[in-house]
Amino acid sequence: DGGITQSPKYLFRKEGQNVTLSCEQNLNHDAMYWYRQDPGQGLRLIYYSQIVNDFQKGDIAEGYSVSREKKESFPLTVTSAQKNPTAFYLCASRPPGAGGLNTEAFFGQGTRLTVV
C-alpha cells in the first residue's frame, strides 16, 4: 500500500539534545512538508521541499533543519536551539498537480515529541 510513514510515533528527548524525525513516502510525490501542531494553533509550516536537494523555510523554521537527499525521504531534525519543541509533528506530501491547485496533501500518522 502506498502512503507516508512517520517514525517513531512517540519520541522523548532530553533538553539540549538533537533528535531526528523520520518521514518516508512511496507515493512518488515531489513535494513534501513538515508541520508542527500545538493545541489551539492549528498546523504551522516548518519546512517544505519541492524537489530533491531543495527545500525552503516555512513560518517557524528556527531551531529545525531538514534534508532531501532522496525523493522518498524528508527527515526533520529538531535541534537544541528550538526553545519549545514539545509538539505533534506531521509530515505530508503532495502529488504534482499538472498546473492545477486541486491536489490535496497526504499526511503521515504524526510523531508526538516530548522534551523531558
Added chain:
Amino acid sequence: AQKITQTQPGMFVQEKEAVTLDCTYDTSDPSYGLFWYKQPSSGEMIFLIYQGSYDQQNATEGRYSLNFQKARKSANLVISASQLGDSAMYFCAMREGIPGNQFYFGTGTSLTVIP
C-alpha cells in the same frame, strides 16, 4: 493577517442533525484552492473535500458539502446527518495560485456529536 480563519473552537451537534463549520480566507490571488481535513483523536489528517476558486458549483462529497461564497471569502463545511464518528477536529486550508507550494491551515474546530 491570517490566511485562514476558523472562529469556532468547539461545536456540538446532535446525532443525525446537520452542522456547519465556518471558514473564511484571505487572499488577493484570483486562483486558489480550498480544502477541508478531518483529524480524529488518533492524529492522522483525512482529506474531505476541495473547492477551486473558479468552480461554479459548490463541491459535494457524500455527506460533506462546501458552502462557497466567493464575495464573502468564506468556505463553510456542511456535514449532513451527523454520525458519532464525525467527532473530530476539522481544519480548513488554502493553496494560492502563486506560487502554490504551501498549504495554509486554520486553527481548527473541534466537533462533538452527541448521541
